[in-house]
Amino acid sequence: MNPADVLDLFRYNAWANERIISTMMRLPPEALTQDLGGSFPTIRGTFAHIVSAEWVWLERWMGISPTSAPDWVRSADLSQLVSHLHGVQAKRNVFLAGLSESDLRSSCSFTLLSGKAASHLLRDLFIHVTNHSTYHRGQMAAMLRRLGTPTLSTDFLIYRSEARP
Numbered sequence: 001m002n003p004a005d006v007l008d009l010f011r012y013n014a015w016a017n018e019r020i021i022s023t024m025m026r027l028p029p030e031a032l033t034q035d036l037g038g039s040f041p042t043i044r045g046t047f048a049h050i051v052s053a054e055w056v057w058l059e060r061w062m063g064i065s066p067t068s069a070p071d072w073v074r075s076a077d078l079s080q081l082v083s084h085l086h087g088v089q090a091k092r093n094v095f096l097a098g099l100s101e102s103d104l105r106s107s108c109s110f111t112l113l114s115g116k117a118a119s120h121l122l123r124d125l126f127i128h129v130t131n132h133s134t135y136h137r138g139q140m141a142a143m144l145r146r147l148g149t150p151t152l153s154t155d156f157l158i159y160r161s162e163a164r165p
Helices: 003-024 043-061 078-097 122-146 156-162
Strands: 107-111 117-121
Touching (some): 003 043, 003 078, 003 122, 043 078, 043 122, 107 122, 117 122
Antiparallel strands (some): 107 117
């Protein structure tokens, strides 16, 4: 993995998030908060978790270890969560653009929300974050199907064919 691969991985992540967002924005407000089961039982809650996790990890990469999720994650306003996600993506793009090959092989030490100290290679954390978001977007796609709302595919190969740089 090199810096260009990392940038591409996060471009894919942003592309996939936008496809889910486009479906969510068409839902009636009550559908966003309907309990559909799962680790985060609502579409809004699952999306808020994705946004919050992407924010927390960016903070950690920048040397800050948050002790809790940000207050804005509890906002009922979906457009506010989308705005925060776009802010995280913009700030992350600046961070990623400055990475070198050696940065990817360096360790990143941080404190988990539980208070436990941890350290991993930066490149592994990048894979973890994008995989985490993919996992929860899959949960959201299943929730949307249960509501009878089809969503656009977020498969990487669709990204490759539709969003070539």
